Amino acid sequence: MxxxxxxxxxxxxxxxxxxxxxxxxxxxxxxxxxxxxxxxxxxxxxxxxxxxxxxxxxxxxxxxxxxxxxxxxxxxVDTASGGTVAPGSIVTIRYEGDDDTERYLLGSIEERHDDLDVMSPGSPLGEALVGHVAGDVVSYETPTGATLNVELVAVE
Incomplete structure (x- = not known):
């Protein structure tokens, strides 16, 4: 693509x-x-x-x-991912060491709806999440070079 x-x-x-x-x-x-x-x-x-x-x-x-x-x-893209993160999915994540969760729509800014922030599937975190399921812990490298761990709490 x-x-x-x-x-x-x-x-x-x-x-x-x-x-x-x-x-x-x-x-x-x-x-x-x-x-x-x-x-x-x-x-x-x-x-x-x-x-x-x-x-x-x-x-x-x-x-x-x-x-x-x-x-x-x-x-x-087909947004029916069957529980696997794909463009169009709504993901709930929790950063390692944090109690709060965050919800995002994974996709183009043009997909935005409700009050969800949009995360690009091409961003470092977006790329790391694609293909994973709820319960997975995903590591990704930030643009500054730091490595962060994120727990995928839910996929809608």
Missing amino acids: PPDTTQLSQAAYDRLKAEYDDLTTRGRIDIARKIETARELGDLSENGDYHAAKEEQGKMQGRILHLQAILENHEI
């Missing part, structure tokens, strides 16, 4: 595709109307509505390009 490929569940792909389709049709029409309405107000150099609409247009175009890149370079 090329490094710029984004792993997505089918549900996330469908949601991103719908957002892309909406932004490239209705979104562009709406922003063009806002810009035209603001232009009719007169002097563009001091027209706050015009500048706000142009800024909104720029942000929307940035989101369109981001979505387009994801949709062109994606891989649909």
